[in-house]
Amino acid sequence: MRCTSHSIYPRPHLRHGCSMNTVATAWPPLAVLAHRLLHHPTEADLHRDPITLDRHWETLFPDSADAGRSQLSLAALIERIGPPSQYGGGVNGPDIRWHTPSHTVILNVRTGGGLQLSARGLPAVEASDTKRFSTGAEDLGPEAGNRGDLPYLWRLRPCGTGEPPPETPLAQGWDELQGALETLLGAWCQHLEALIGEDDAGFTIDHGDGQLIAMVSPRDDIAVFADRRDGTDRDADHxxxxxxxxxxxxxxxxxxxxxxxxxTAAGAASAARLVVDELRARGVRDPRALRLIRATLGSNGGLLDLPGSGIAVDDRAAVQ
Incomplete structure (x- = not known):
């Protein structure tokens, strides 16, 4: 894949046909802060608490033609400091990162939806993410909200760079798996369109004797598919x-x-319940036996990680 600032670009910028040079050049405080943290961070910057911004994350994605040129938009921020190395998100909202050889700038969302900005050295980022994924795996339960402890549920690396894929906290039971899938699909419903645009996102689950697929389409809805292993519509009883x-x-x-x-959140819950009900009806005894054999987001390439799925990734499969 040829990695450019146009490879994955925020939907508001594309929605109104704005070219890169239509964004105002008087940079807002967010862009100024991000530019300094990306190019000239101090040692204190790398160790201080995240800078809290008095803005909800949805303000990054203005919805009108005029607001699409807003200096407060993610599009304006990207013009200032370049495209992110990683797009992703969790229970609270988006998680967007810019990597350098020495450190990472992170724009993410705290509880309540407010934005925060930070810079961390690469070892510190990897250690923090590893700890949170490990702790999150220990604390998971049937409630979907427990996945809020994970740093992100999904991430797209447009150019395939950045930290290595994290270990996926596996669902230990069916309620836990249903909660994980509901939370992941719900997160995509919440912020996938704003971050990525109209590209579909989905994944394929293999249970050893068949497959199920779940997809979220910003242009349409949530779709779930199951192969014909258990018969077709020609069997009226089935x-x-x-x-x-x-x-x-x-x-x-x-x-x-x-x-x-x-x-919607209700749609995500129904889709997750159907996936689990179908797997159990097919005789799958333990969700830990499932494998994620494919995960895709659009057609631009890149690497898609789904640590929030609760399902192990098949080592033989290329998740992209």
Whole structure:
């Protein structure tokens, strides 16, 4: 993939057809701070608490044509300091990072939705993320909100650079897996479109004797698919059982069962419940036996990590 500032660009900037030079050049405090932390951080900067910004993260993505040129937008910030090395997000909102050979600048969201900005040396970032993923794995339970302790649920590295993929905290039971999938899909519903635009995001789960797919489309909804391992719509009794379980129908051309849900928190919960119900109906005994064999976001390439899925990544699969 050829990595440029146009490879992955915030939706508000593209939505209104703004070129890079339409953004105002009088930089706001956020861009000034980020530029200094990226290019001239002091030793104190690398150890101080994150700088809290009196702004909700949604202000990074203004929704009108005039606001699309706002100096407060992520588009303006990117013009000032360049495209991020990593886009991602968690329970609270987006997590956006710029990497240098020595340190990382992080723009993320604290509890309540407010933005914060920080700079950390690379060893400190890796140690912090590793600890939070490890601690999060120990503290996970059936409640979806427990994944709020993870630094991020998903991340896209457009150029495949940055810290190595974190260890995925595996779901130890079905309630925990359902909570993990609900939280991941819910996060995509919340901020995927704002960060990435109209690209679809999805992943494929392999249970050893078949596959299920979950996708979130900013242009449409949440979609779940299951292969035809358990039969087709030609078997009337089986069709009734599948519909009762939550599937909406069978697509003969694709030979997959499918179901669609609103791109909302309630839709994410319903989609996660259907995935778990189908896996259990197929005789899968332990969610730790599942493997994530594919994860994709759009067609621009890059590497997509899903540590919030609760499912182990198949070592033989390229997750991209």
């Amino acid at each position: 069709l009734r059982r599948m519909i009762a379980r939550g599937w909406h129908g069978f697509a003969p051309v694709l030979c997959w069962w499918d179901a669609n849900f609103d791109r």
